[in-house]
Amino acid sequence: MIEDLRSLLGGERVLTEPAVLAARSRDSWPLRLVQAAIGAESAHLPLCVVRPASTEDVAAVLRFAAAKAVPVVPYGGGSGVLGGAAPSTASIVLELGSLDGILELDEQNLTVRVQAGMVLGSLEAWLKERGYTTGHYPQSIGIAQVGGLIATRSAGQFSTRYGNIEDVVLDLEAVLPDGSVVRVSNEPRRSSGPDLRHLFFGCEGALGVVTAATLRIFPLPASRRLAAYAIPSMRHGLALLRDVMRDGWRPAVARLHDPIEAARSYGAAVQAGECILLLLSEGPAGYAELESAALSRQVAGIEGARPLGPDPVVTWLEHRNDVREFYRYVASGVLVDTIDVAARWSVVADLYDAALADLRASVPELMIASAHASHCYAQGTNLYFIVAAQPPRHAEGVERVYWSIWTSLMRVTQAHGGTISHHHGIGKARARWLSSELGSAYPLLRRIKRALDPPGVMNPGTLLPEDDQQP
């Protein structure tokens, strides 16, 4: 089979070196990272890693895999934390990183077209030199690729103003599981049947492989204002964010960190028990000043809230993508995980309280748990939990503690009517909860999967749980 693939793609594009296979046997899934750190690796080695040089190469690999019924796992930057790109069985890993070209910058229509393997941070740096931005800044910006961000329904740190990946991507090219290439567009906006781009936002490689995309870009904003505030409680802060959104403001950044995170990262600015609210307004000339002043007045209405000036936001901007601490903990055998959920405003404060209480009650190995809200909508917001626990130093112990954390958070989120995933996706970690998340829409997703991938070879076990792969 390896020889067949080599004759299809060229020998140098099909890798079987043990180090390459090992590196592509996992992504940034903490479960596997901790197991590897304590010498209790349980990842599956891929059969081979292929590096397509073109959309046609991707199509050739998918046609081959469908014909031979061999699983294929698309692999982007490997920044996913849910095991979505970790092969669950002997698979071809399809590494997209060689498809990293910028195809076209269109300054008149404010778009840039790129191949799916383009690292978003590299694209942003290139755009910034020319006075533009995509407005999309996930924490993984330095390694995540455009195709992976599409496949997982990414959200960026400035999403409250700029929207999420489905707002950023106007047009995309994808290879379907049978090897056919489709290009789907909604540009500038269409009413020509269902907007089929959405089959690929969040498909996690289970319905096809994104190979190129047209992204909207923005000129760098004319105005920007930063402001931080100490807020007496999460409940006060969440009510404030709801009111801000209700009034029609859209601060690019609106982050409410709970007292644990406030003390950990902004201890010099806040007092014990206080939350911190980071606000960044930007837009056309005069807009940031107007919005910032309005938000300042709204904060002033909260008894016990205090202005902290812009410095905490500056600190956050500088350190926001630093994940070295995560890797240090994980390397020492500590399970650190980030679990993003979302809920309506009416329940989100209760969900915050209940989730932390349940974690403390049901996970004896828990070291710390905290959360922030950072992506606001008129209807609700996300909660981004950061959880650390000290599991026993063997594979099963890590599994047990890992799943006890997830079971607690998913159960409490669903009990409050929230969604189990705001922007990280489903991967393998959440697949067992997808059926209850989607309810009556779950069989519809399975029908679409069977229609597009009858042999069930596309990323088995990711998104749809493994026992649901069969027609």
Place this chain on the structure above:
Amino acid sequence: MIEDLRSLLGGERVLTEPAVLAARSRDSWPLRLVQAAIGAESAHLPLCVVRPASTEDVAAVLRFAAAKAVPVVPYGGGSGVLGGAAPSTASIVLELGSLDGILELDEQNLTVRVQAGMVLGSLEAWLKERGYTTGHYPQSIGIAQVGGLIATRSAGQFSTRYGNIEDVVLDLEAVLPDGSVVRVSNEPRRSSGPDLRHLFFGCEGALGVVTAATLRIFPLPASRRLAAYAIPSMRHGLALLRDVMRDGWRPAVARLHDPIEAARSYGAAVQAGECILLLLSEGPAGYAELESAALSRQVAGIEGARPLGPDPVVTWLEHRNDVREFYRYVASGVLVDTIDVAARWSVVADLYDAALADLRASVPELMIASAHASHCYAQGTNLYFIVAAQPPRHAEGVERVYWSIWTSLMRVTQAHGGTISHHHGIGKARARWLSSELGSAYPLLRRIKRALDPPGVMNPGTLLPEDDQQP
């Protein structure tokens, strides 16, 4: 079969009276309206009209239709101008208007849940009494139903600020062609696999029937400013709108009417050859003033532009949904049609010129043709053509002139890389162009159709052309 349906739904819910069948044999498709007006009707009478009283009734009808392989045509307000709800063959017409309940108003999370047969104008009036709006105001607001607006990917007159129907609807319930009921949500925002709501926005009844939806609502805005300007040419006006969007402004209304429309509706304000630009800014306190002042400065940069004060916008607000003139012309045998396309900024002025020139050259029966741009994006805008022609007074003559108008506009739009439909949908009128509109995505749509509607009974000939209904 009628008896079977009566035993399923109750006798009074299955109608076969000739007047009812005749009324439901067409929607607002000008082709059929003009044919009917000159006594050359060519519509197909439905087999019967059913009026489901519940989602379960809709499911029962679809199960019945699938089992008997009888076509089903969902029928909302009948405001569609493309024949999308006009049966192409002996069909069951599924009239949704009895499903018109308001299910829940959630003021804390700013949502309202309604059944699909709710007339949007009635909902808006009900919301306005309580201080809210959906921000969605299509011209058909007085008759169009929520389900129909979803099924055709509606845009409202304030879309530049509030977005289109896919931004308005957070969660929907639909009955699939096999009778199964699904509820699909993206609330407040999810990363749980593909956002399957999008299978139903624009499905035009070909993939299922929407039965309920949760819409976002907004408190009535705190600030509003109106301003109109005379603009020397469409090219100047389109460049201005591009710059406004580029800077990050989002005027709720930004309508640029060409000299023909300006003279027709605002003749007292403009001089011959001038365009008129209508702007309406609204938002939180202070926002409308800031945006309106910025836009005023931008207009001042155009040589020959003149401020006209707010009155033309007030006039537009008062008369914007008055379609009596359309019906008067159509009743007299004149073909009047509204044809909405869209394109990138870089080509839209050329498209405007070329489209009018081609209509004049290729449609000898043309009386008048004009256009306005009214839904702006950072990447481009729509062009809404209004065309009148005097066909011969017989069925074939009307057909010939009708299709010559459409062929001209669709051909020129596609030659400029535009989309053939901004917000009216495809219906039957545009179905022959859907394959070239979607390109490589067309076979994907057909696969989805076959997966969900194997017998091909859902609204045959609408969206997908008739010869594409078979598996």
